[in-house]
Amino acid sequence: MIVPPYYELPPPGYGGVEQVCAALVDALVARGNEVTLFGAGSRTGTAANFVSTVTELQSDRLGHSLPELVHLARVDRLIEDETFDVVHDHTTVGPLAAAQRRVPTVVTVHNSPDGELGEYLRGIDRAVALVAISYAQRRVGAGLPWAATVHNGLAAEVRAKATPTDGPVLWLARFAADKGPDLAIEACRAAGIPLVLAGKATEPAEQRYLDEVVRPILGPDVELLLNPGRQHCWKLLAEARCLLMPIRWEEPFGMVMLEAMACGTPVVALNRGAVPEVVRHGETGMVCSDPAQLPAAIEHARQLDPQRCAEHVRTSFSPDVMASRYERIYHRWKHAMPLPAVDSGNVQVPARPEQELLPAAAPG
Template sequence: MVSATGLPGRRGTLRIVMVAPPWYEVPPRGYGGIESMLAELIAGLSRRGHEVTLVAAGRPGTSARFLRTYASPPSGRIGQALPEVLHAARAHDLLAGIDADVVHDHSLAGPLTAAARTAPTVVTCHHEVDGEFGEYYRALGREVSMVGISAAQRRLAPDLNWAGVVHNAVETGSFPFRERKEDWVLWLGRFNEDKGAHLAVDAARAAGRRILLAGRITEPGEREYFDREVAPRLGPDAVYVGEADAVRKRELLAGARCLLFPILWEEPFGMVMIEAMACGTPVVALRRGAVPEVVADGLTGFVRSRPEELAEAVEAADGLDPRACRSRVRRRFDVEVMAEGYERVYRAAAAGPEGPAGVTGGTGEAVLPLR
């Protein structure tokens, strides 16, 4: 499919349909990493002159043309199959009347309808790519062009139909920069055991630092983990401050001496790391998943291999330059960089097999062959 302004030429306007997951609004009012990324990407693509249509649940909150699948997001049913499938069916029906150059699908079930679309489908893989998720994406075959959010993620399943890697990003200017920090450290995220909140408390306590913990506790598994591993560790030097909305999150990230990110799984990205660094706050993390791609060890934080090494890194983080953290985000993880990377992916997908030979993630760091 070719746009009226000359796609796949390098400068023509693209007509892009963005399909969000059904669980939260875009942008989210509280937690919602994918939805936050989507809102930023839509803004970046719109600034580059592209026409974006968003298919999502809830209320419109971006500059994109909005098509609704659910009046209210079914957030209380996360993990159930039917809301995801119904969302995909409604999105398919809504897209029947849309003339698009590319469909960028961020939902789980939506790519199942890719073969019925006239426009090519690009899928950003926000999940792990091993196990059943990998088998699912493998079964989709060449009906979709896969985009990884880190090179580490792609390496876990190199046989998938990868079109490239584009790192997630933030609007750097929307995060407050603070050079002078408070005398506490921060953990922020979902209270899933793989996120390592209990290890963050242990590391902060070993370093003699007070730690604040902010995050969501809504699912049964999150409550069970919090009650078992986190609550017994709380005290005057380890305080749970509740779930943080966008404003509170920025206050916490800007004020902390460092962000602790002691993940226990191969996390494909980790948005909170670049959000912290955008505020001038270094990150102390375990060497899993995309962490080494995101944190410049010794410059914007410290990357360690074992939990017992984190306490020393927390103390050393005081010596890092907050300006270096902010600068790295602006150069490598800003929305404009992400939008440029996706634009290249879209043009390559729209051009088809005879189009450009490769795409980049925008920074030049993650350059992967197309097909």
């Protein structure tokens, strides 16, 4: 398992990719697999055999390509000296050189495969298994040689609330137009329900959007929380009447939806990206086609069963479910290493997508 050299696993704070990777590693080990984790730093909190390529985490160099290039070069030299059945790569740079390895490589694409990333992935050798984290992501990356789709899993020891709460609505994301904090304010005002805006504003673009767009429309009905810690976020999720996700982009997944539902908090969201794959409309949340529908959906969310929300996460998005699906991919690539078929772009989401995350037949 190769992870970027910027953060440790599991992350001490918020880290979507790191959170998923840590859950996957531990679930694979629990299922009897021997996992070697290649990362940075001096420790791991996972059950894997940990091999560090550099003693210091490279978090202060996030966004620079050279730390990841050096990390991957060292990993590949170490792989040459060991015997592995399969490599699972979560880095951006690694897939380009993966075909040169003597063992098959599976790559999870964690970001939206459009623009430059999509162009880059089109150049990846067909012997590399590209795995999508949602069908929505596959639609954005139409034409890429996807090998399979596996939804992320959530490892969270939280107790779901027994009954719905009358707390404020919660918006929890980074401050950006794509995440729709302005739409959240408008919807909650129309519904007459207070809102907590808990967001990340550490990057210049995030701070600029917060200052120029969000702050001018704040009022006494909106509580602003900047860069809340991990434990604070869990508390907010548990106390909220619903999580509001008025996104304006094709979000590949959205771990915060799983976190909310695990707490028993339903999700109210616009029908973009992976939302309809993660949220069961009318059961674990409300999926709206238009922002004008959000106020009524917020009101209706109060009627949804918290225990059903939590059960949905436990049964469909557990680390064990995620690990079992990756095991199938590992075995297929280890024994056959087939050339995946080019995706036609006409990706249909199954009625119960959590039951059909792998192709019916082996690609090739």
